[in-house]
Amino acid sequence: MSKFSFTTGILHCDRQDPIEHGSVHKPIHTAVAFGYEDARDLADVFQGKVFGYSYGRQSNPTVEALQKKISLMEQGLASVAFGTGMGAIGTALFSLLRSGDHFVSSSFLFGNTNSLFASFQAIGVDVTFVDATDVAQVESAINERTKLVFVETIANPRTQVSDLEAIGELCRERALIYFVDNTMTSPYLFLPKNVGASLVINSLTKCIAGHANVLGGTVTEMGNYDWTQFPNIYDNYKKGDPRLWGITQVRKKGLRDFGAALAPEAAHHVAVGAETLALRMERSCENAMALCQFLARQPRVKKVFYPGLEDHPQHERSRKLFRHFGGIFSFELEDDIDLFNFMNSLDIVIASSNLGDNRTLAIPVAHTIYYEMGPERRASMGIADSLIRISVGIEETDDLIRDFEQALSKVA
Numbered sequence: 001m002s003k004f005s006f007t008t009g010i011l012h013c014d015r016q017d018p019i020e021h022g023s024v025h026k027p028i029h030t031a032v033a034f035g036y037e038d039a040r041d042l043a044d045v046f047q048g049k050v051f052g053y054s055y056g057r058q059s060n061p062t063v064e065a066l067q068k069k070i071s072l073m074e075q076g077l078a079s080v081a082f083g084t085g086m087g088a089i090g091t092a093l094f095s096l097l098r099s100g101d102h103f104v105s106s107s108f109l110f111g112n113t114n115s116l117f118a119s120f121q122a123i124g125v126d127v128t129f130v131d132a133t134d135v136a137q138v139e140s141a142i143n144e145r146t147k148l149v150f151v152e153t154i155a156n157p158r159t160q161v162s163d164l165e166a167i168g169e170l171c172r173e174r175a176l177i178y179f180v181d182n183t184m185t186s187p188y189l190f191l192p193k194n195v196g197a198s199l200v201i202n203s204l205t206k207c208i209a210g211h212a213n214v215l216g217g218t219v220t221e222m223g224n225y226d227w228t229q230f231p232n233i234y235d236n237y238k239k240g241d242p243r244l245w246g247i248t249q250v251r252k253k254g255l256r257d258f259g260a261a262l263a264p265e266a267a268h269h270v271a272v273g274a275e276t277l278a279l280r281m282e283r284s285c286e287n288a289m290a291l292c293q294f295l296a297r298q299p300r301v302k303k304v305f306y307p308g309l310e311d312h313p314q315h316e317r318s319r320k321l322f323r324h325f326g327g328i329f330s331f332e333l334e335d336d337i338d339l340f341n342f343m344n345s346l347d348i349v350i351a352s353s354n355l356g357d358n359r360t361l362a363i364p365v366a367h368t369i370y371y372e373m374g375p376e377r378r379a380s381m382g383i384a385d386s387l388i389r390i391s392v393g394i395e396e397t398d399d400l401i402r403d404f405e406q407a408l409s410k411v412a
């Protein structure tokens with residue numbers, strides 16, 4: 001399938017395998033259990049000698065088709081799907097790390113990932129948070145117990161961009177697993193494989209599904225890491241192609257034991273959304289750029305954070321790495337403006353916590369999604385009380401600009 005370009009590949013991916021009744025996309029298979037004529041076949045499936053389905057928690061034909069599609073989009077070797085993005089991150093790390101291990105993480109993180117990593121610390125997996133826009137800080141946090149480095153591409157809400165290439169090089173030199181959360185860029189804007197990522201996370205809930213009607217997550221193996229060097233693989237999973245040992249442990253041990261499985265109906269919704277990922281991203285990135293350029297000119301706006309603006313600290317890096325600059329930005333209003341009054345003055349833009357929706361959404365960050373982490377951690381992440389994050393949808397650009405314009409005039 002790699003001979004096709006992005007959207008063509010997604011649209012025709014399911015039909016590369018035999019597909020029931022000539023369906024143009026994979027149907028929804030709701031069966032939880034799968035029966036075998038010959039009981040020996042069932043045993044062979046369990047022992048991994050042949051591919052087949054056994055029980056819905058491990059996989060299902062509809063979920064399998066989506067996993068193939070995500071692998072195609074990320075140009076990876078294999079993917080495992082989960083019920084949510086958090087299910088993917090938590091299960092992958094839990095099945096690969098052991099008590100006493102250490103990992104380095106960007107301190108600019110999705111709030112729930114930050115909370116999850118604090119839970120890892122509580123059960124004896126050590127985490128050091130660093131400013132990952134600078135590879136030197138990642139390097140100085142590595143110790144002899146370090147197993148992996150975790151970064152996001154464009155961090156929300158402040159849009160810091162990790163030093164993705166240099167960290168990839170560092171991980172290769174030090175034989176560390178390089179874990180990249182590609183949710184904010186999606187495989188349409190950026191392929192983490194090209195900077196040496198070992199495992200890639202996508203919250204399917206966001207841009208890939210795109211319509212705010214389904215939750216999902218995936219972990220994808222890129223084939224860049226030598227799993228024979230990794231001490232935490234159980235003997236049972238040291239079989240076949242060593243490039244797949246890690247993802248096999250995530251699937252067989254992690255997904256099976258934790259059970260954060262993706263439902264077949266959800267997999268179908270994600271697959272339908274993915275068909276228009278490129279079209280939606282084109283529009284939302286274009287809208288984001290236009291809105292940021294507009295807001296940066298407004299006297300009542302103190303600061304706009306968007307990798308597409310020339311004064312963004314990682315503007316050049318973003319230009320080099322990403323197809324476009326993304327559909328997320330944040331901004332601060334002047335101190336005398338009440339941000340709740342401003343948000344209530346917006347007509348089209350919805351006050352909501354989601355990201356990557358077709359509709360444009362706004363959220364007062366410090367008061368909501370980053371409230372629980374407290375003022376100190378917020379300050380270390382550069383999150384001011386007046387910061388508003390915008391997830392830009394696919395509405396007509398002029399409508400969005402007019403909405404911000406009239407809301408600003410009401411609070412001015």
Ligand SMILES: *Cc1c(COP(=O)(O)O)cnc(C)c1O
Nearest residue numbers: 084085086110181183203205216
């Ligand atoms: C939303 C998000 C997640 C978690 O995904 P869910 O599907 O909501 O569990 C992880 N990482 C990033 C960057 C996200 O934006």
